[in-house]
Amino acid sequence: MSLVKPLITAFLAIISLQSIAQNKSLYSFQDLSHFYYKKQKDSLSKAWVCPALYSEKKTQKKYKEIWDDRTDFLTGAIDGDNFIHDGEVYDYVDGLITELVKANKQTIPEKPLLLIDRSSSVNAYALGKNVIVVNLGIVAFSQTKEELALVIAHELSHNIMSHPDNAMKQRAEWLTSDEYEKNLNAVLDSKYERLSRLKKVIETYSFSRSKHQRYHESEADSMAIVLLKKSNIAFNADYFLRLDSSDIIYQQHLKTPIKNYFTAYSLPFEDSWTKRRSKGLSTKAYSFKDTTGVEDSLKTHPDCVERYNKTKSLTASGAKYTSIPSGIHDKAQKMLIWNMYSNMSLTPCLFRILLEKDRGNTDEWYDFMLYNIITGLYFADREMHRFNAIGVVQKELTSKDYYELQTLLEQIPREQLEQYCKTLQGAGFWSHMPASEKAMKTLMSTLALDPDNSDKNKTRAAKEFTTGNETSMYCEFAQMFTK
Structure with missing residues (x-):
């Protein structure tokens, strides 16, 4: 009988702790981005000054418009509470970034700014200017530390190779090019099939961009694997295949x-x-x-299969993976x-x-x-x-x-x-x-x-x-x- 009371007390304590853990607030109102990043937003707007890259005024003006659109997108997302800075999820993701940066100092001399997007979309994205965004959706979807680290390393790679910044330059150059203006004027001057002609102008640019984007994805995958290897984080190409199921959550059966x-x-x-x-x-x-x-x-999904096929030989054999x-x-x-x-x-x-x-x-x-x-x-x-x-x-x-x-x-x-x-x-x-x-x-x-x-x-x-x-x-x- 002397053991019964302590056992009951211990059991009740465990139940109490579980209840506290379950009911603990997810985050505070002050963790929302409009509040948490208020000071950073103001300094970011001042720091993101568009560089003068083009001697032609028309191209430089268009480039500045695109540059400012990116700044407005980020500051607007902060004001709109698209981002959250809670104590646990943020620290976990930021810890992975720290691990990658520490092991790759020559490639990543400065730790990037991390933003956690509240979107359920299984995604992450690089904004350039050493800023990466990780969605809650990808955190919830990833099963292991290694899977999430791959996503982060991939986005770090986009910034390292200046893909977001180069995309802005490419767009500014195309929209102010003689070829684009000539094609657009031909559409405006034509009496018939204006819509079809306009679609061809857009498709020319879209097709060119998609080719570059596929190449950029392959580049980012290759560099990400290098970043992971130097950080002693195992790579598994199977994750590219599993990502293909990320958009079918509402097609599941109960x-x-x-x-x-x-x-x-x-x-x-x-x-x-x-x-x-x-x-x-x-x-x-x-x-x-x-x-x-x-x-x-x-x-x-052909993109996922293609990425898997290109990298499957680099999968670490016999690796042990750490559950999130x-x-x-x-x-x-x-x-x-x-x-x-x-x-x-x-x-x-x-x-x-x-x-x-x-x-x-x-x-x-x-x-x-x-x-x-x-x-x-x-x-x-x-x-x-x-x-x-x-x-x-x-x-x-x-x-x-x-x-x-x-x-x-x-x-x-x-x-x-x-x-x-x-x-x-x-x-x-x-x-x-x-x-x-x-x-x-x-x-x-x-x-x-x-x-x-x-x-x-x-x-x-x-x-x-x-x-x-x-x-x-x-x-x-x-x-x-x-x-």
Whole structure:
């Protein structure tokens, strides 16, 4: 009996720690780029002065326009909170950059500025001027440190070889060239087939650029492998093939019928809500592609296959790979889901949550987000813009399950949505939610269910939230109603 009490105490301590870990805030409102990078943005604008490269005024003027467009893109993205500087995901990615730079000092004399883009797109990109951007989508998608390091090394290579800067020069030179002007004037002077002629002018430039881009990708891959080797980070060409599956997330199948995910919360459900009721071609029976074998799709993208074939002989044999910490994966996934919700793209947001549940994820934050999605949908319906909030994806790009979920969000009756909101408000998971999540619940209840639907009432509720939770990341959502 003397051992029972300590064991129970230890068990309760473990449960408590897990609960704290699950409910810890993802980031603070002050981590958003408009706040965090305010000083850097001002200094960046001053530092990014367009160099005088061309003696011809026309070319130099066009080059400066393109240069300034890049600066405006970056500063606009900072102001628009496209980037996030949280303590864990940022530090993990930045740590990989440090590792690569330290081992390649001659090639990378100065550590680049890293920006974490909140986009769910499985991508990263080099901006030139020693700046690289890594999307949350690629962090969530990559399985190992080595995979993510390859992506980073690839983007570092683009900057090392000045690909972004050279692309701007090429564009300025083409748009001010005699050939371009001659072709454009021929289009303007022609009486017939102007559109076809204009397309040929554009295609000439596009084809030339695409050839250079493919060459640049191959160059960046080769240099990336060198950077990895010097850093003692294993390279595996298989990742190029796996990247081909990155764009089919909404073509995946769920493990159980859509109905089961809702009845688990004691929510009433009718199968008819997932079936098109309107008439017309859009309701015609559609044969969805079988995407259960994700691996089969890995061989369909010629660029990925080409890159794989060129580099497969360089794959490190017998190498051991390091899994990306589950906490980093989880946080990246949550942050991109929250970003999708803030942008009111509700179907993809909810589908990702259901995929997490399929993986056995029991984190109650996802239950909290499901409540936000349902309440957000009811609010959008109340404001007469339900269709926009759903984030419709054409069915040719989705699985049957995704399409049914999208149809459900379109067709579920308003009174049922209201009942969903009220039922979820009393769900058991709220007892484990932190104060900021409970405050968000109150805000959403006011927006969606309060009989007083005036802007004044919404502003009052939003200001109450931001005043009491000024560091919460949910302030980003609340501020939309305080402006």
